[in-house]
Amino acid sequence: PLTIQFVGVSGSGIGPGEETASYVINESILIDTGWNAAVSMQELGLHPTNIDTVFFTHCHQDHTLGLPGLFFANSRRKRSRPDAPILDIYGPLDLQLIVGGAKALLRSKQYPQCVPDHHVTLVYPGESYDIGDLQVDAGRAFHPLDARAYRFTDKSSGASIVFSGDTAYHEFLPEFARDC
Numbered sequence: 001p002l003t004i005q006f007v008g009v010s011g012s013g014i015g016p017g018e019e020t021a022s023y024v025i026n027e028s029i030l031i032d033t034g035w036n037a038a039v040s041m042q043e044l045g046l047h048p049t050n051i052d053t054v055f056f057t058h059c060h061q062d063h064t065l066g067l068p069g070l071f072f073a074n075s076r077r078k079r080s081r082p083d084a085p086i087l088d089i090y091g092p093l094d095l096q097l098i099v100g101g102a103k104a105l106l107r108s109k110q111y112p113q114c115v116p117d118h119h120v121t122l123v124y125p126g127e128s129y130d131i132g133d134l135q136v137d138a139g140r141a142f143h144p145l146d147a148r149a150y151r152f153t154d155k156s157s158g159a160s161i162v163f164s165g166d167t168a169y170h171e172f173l174p175e176f177a178r179d180c
Contacts, residue, residue: 001026001154001157001159002025002026002134002152002154002157002159002160002161003025003026003027004023004024004025004161005023005024005027005044005046006023007019007022007023007024007030007034007037007040007041007044007046008020008021008022008023008034008035008037008040009021011062012060012061012062014035019034019035019036019037019040020032020034020035020062020063020065021034021057021062021063021165021166022034022037022040022041022066023163024041024044024046024051025134025152025161026132026133026134027046027050028050028051028052028053028132029051029052029053029054029055029131029134029152030051030053030054030055030070031054031055031056031057031150031163032055032056032057032063032064032066032165033054033056033063033064033065033066033067033069033070034062034063034065034066035062035065035066036065036066036069037066037069037070038066038069038070038072038073038074039069040066047080048070048073048074049073049074049076049077049080049081049084050081051070051074051087052084052085052087052088053087053088053089053090053131054067054070054087054088054089054090054091055090055091055123055136055148055150055163056089056090056091056092056095056098056148057091057092057141057147057148057149057150057163057164057165057166058091058092058141058143058145058146058147058148058165058166059091059092059094059095059097059098059145059146060143060145060166063165063166064098067098067099067102068102068105068106071102071103071106071114071115071116071118072106072114072115074087074116075113075114075115075116077116078116086116086117086118086119087116087117087118087119088118088119088121088131089118089119089120089121090120090121090122090123090129090136091120091121091122091123091148092122092123092145092146092147092148093122093146094145094146095120095122096120096122099118099120102115103115123138123148124138125138125139125140125148126138126139133154133155133156134152134153134154134155135152135153135155136150136151136152136153137150137151137153137176138150139151139172139173139176140170140172141164141165141166141167141173142167142168142169142170143165143166143167143168147164147165147166147167148165149162149163149164149165149167149172149173149176150162150163151176151177151180160179160180161180162176162177162180
């Protein structure tokens with residue numbers, strides 16, 4: 001099955017009880033971390049330690065500020081899930097800067113226990129990844145900085161979901177999302 005939970009859908013200026021761009025697929029894949037996805041997820045009955053994979057559409061603050069909180073919440077993942085895989089993080093070309101900033105904020109050199117083991121993969125348009133029962137295809141989104149669109153397809157049912165983050169219209173996107 002392919003499930004999606006909307007953690008946050010607000011714009012960059014949020015109010016009480018709101019969260020910016022953040023979505024969970026099949027309870028283990030997080031798309032963008034919003035301002036504070038680790039807290040907002042729990043309000044929906046989702047546990048941050050169940051997140052094994054994170055995809056970033058682009059690296060503007062309203063899509064990435066929640067990464068330090070997600071790291072901190074996931075620092076306990078091996079205690080709650082001893083068989084948990086390493087946290088995989090995928091995103092556009094400036095992703096290393098965001099991950100490095102989150103680690104610096106958490107002072108990971110002094111407190112390495114605050115950041116879970118993780119692996120960063122830079123995503124290029126046209127690439128595909130197998131994440132469990134899903135195939136993830138990457139495309140380009142148009143935004144003032146490097147941005148990605150992702151298509152998540154359940155290999156057994158063929159059901160698909162497409163995320164573009166923030167983007168201007170371009171001919172590629174409707175074709176990329178066809179039959180979702």
